[in-house]
Amino acid sequence: MSLPHSVRLVEVGPRDGLQNEKQPISVADKVRLTDDLTAAGLSYVEVGSFVSPKWVPQMAGSAEVFAGIQRKPGVTYAALAPNMRGLEAALEARVEEVAVFAAASEAFSQKNINCSIAESLERFVPLMEAAKAANVRVRGYVSCVLGCPYDGEVDAAQVASVARELYAMGCYEVSLGDTIGTGTAGQTRHLINVVGREVPRHLLAGHFHDTYGQALANVYASLLEGIAVFDSSVAGLGGCPYAKGATGNVATEDVLYLLQGLGIETGVDMDKLIDAGARICEVLGKANGSRVARARLANR
Numbered sequence: 001m002s003l004p005h006s007v008r009l010v011e012v013g014p015r016d017g018l019q020n021e022k023q024p025i026s027v028a029d030k031v032r033l034t035d036d037l038t039a040a041g042l043s044y045v046e047v048g049s050f051v052s053p054k055w056v057p058q059m060a061g062s063a064e065v066f067a068g069i070q071r072k073p074g075v076t077y078a079a080l081a082p083n084m085r086g087l088e089a090a091l092e093a094r095v096e097e098v099a100v101f102a103a104a105s106e107a108f109s110q111k112n113i114n115c116s117i118a119e120s121l122e123r124f125v126p127l128m129e130a131a132k133a134a135n136v137r138v139r140g141y142v143s144c145v146l147g148c149p150y151d152g153e154v155d156a157a158q159v160a161s162v163a164r165e166l167y168a169m170g171c172y173e174v175s176l177g178d179t180i181g182t183g184t185a186g187q188t189r190h191l192i193n194v195v196g197r198e199v200p201r202h203l204l205a206g207h208f209h210d211t212y213g214q215a216l217a218n219v220y221a222s223l224l225e226g227i228a229v230f231d232s233s234v235a236g237l238g239g240c241p242y243a244k245g246a247t248g249n250v251a252t253e254d255v256l257y258l259l260q261g262l263g264i265e266t267g268v269d270m271d272k273l274i275d276a277g278a279r280i281c282e283v284l285g286k287a288n289g290s291r292v293a294r295a296r297l298a299n300r
């Protein structure tokens with residue numbers, strides 16, 4: 001299969017990247033991060049989550065963040081919503097798209113959203129109907145597609161089954177999450193082949209965490225399988241509360257560098273993106289998780 005001509009980057013830094021940070025981060029800093037990312041040319045940003053603040057305290061101020069951002073035409077500002085309550089809050093905050101999230105492993109589903117996989121899918125049905133009535137598109141996530149911190153190996157057929165359910169209930173795209181970053185390129189290609197029998201490949205996205213340093217290889221393996229949408233996080237922000245030692249998502253700067261080298265269009269400006277990552281790392285007092293950003297910043 002030939003490589004795609006263009007790729008859509010789904011920037012998840014303000015949500016997946018920040019959700020596990022223990023230190024307080026001001027609404028102003030979250031707003032600035034989102035605005036910096038869209039100024040760099042990113043056309044899709046997951047800004048926050050409308051989940052229980054007891055479960056994810058860092059996302060509690062998402063409505064305020066949505067109220068503060070400068071909405072640019074052509075940019076989609078999205079958020080997670082796990083249930084009807086989350087959807088209602090998201091609609092009130094004028095979220096343009098929501099994402100529901102299920103898991104391919106039972107143990108992770110219980111730990112993350114306190115219910116079984118089947119229960120989570122049932123819970124999404126009224127949410128999907130209400131979102132459709134409000135003219136809001138819904139993206140679906142499947143977590144633990146290449147391994148679970150509790151159950152270990154995850155069968156690709158199980159991932160395909162959950163992805164098929166999300167697609168059948170109306171998710172316009174299904175993002176496959178290697179939550180603990182243990183997957184390899186060979187496993188990724190196999191996964192896409194199996195899931196691709198249930199959901200058309202052009203409606204699949206790759207969401208790779210970099211815990212084992214395999215994320216960029218997995219992005220490339222996915223490109224070879226015809227995937228053209230990738231979730232990534234500026235400066236490689238993030239972690240996973242359920243996987244000790246987990247790092248963040250693949251860094252947006254590193255994915256952009258890979259894509260530029262392949263001549264694949266994204267519409268993102270590397271220098272502005274690096275500035276956005278450098279700024280939020282300064283706010284967090286954290287090292288930059290992007291190898292490309294570190295190299296470029298050292299040479300400025």
Ligand SMILES: CC(C)(COP(=O)([O-])OP(=O)([O-])OC[C@H]1O[C@@H](n2cnc3c(N)ncnc32)[C@H](O)[C@@H]1OP(=O)([O-])[O-])[C@@H](O)C(=O)NCCC(=O)NCCSC(=O)C[C@@](C)(O)CC(=O)[O-]
Nearest residue numbers: 050051052055082085086101112113114141143144177179
């Ligand atoms: C799903 C629930 C709510 C179930 O949580 P629960 O405790 O089973 O639900 P509940 O209905 O009994 O509600 C418990 C409390 O939360 C409140 N509540 C209930 N819903 C909401 C809501 N929407 N917004 C605000 N508050 C809410 C509700 O009102 C109640 O408040 P209380 O009466 O105790 O004061 C909870 O488990 C939860 O919020 N989980 C979120 C977990 C999460 O956000 N995880 C991170 C995102 S997923 C991810 O990162 C993976 C991904 C997507 O990136 C892909 C990958 O890498 O794998």
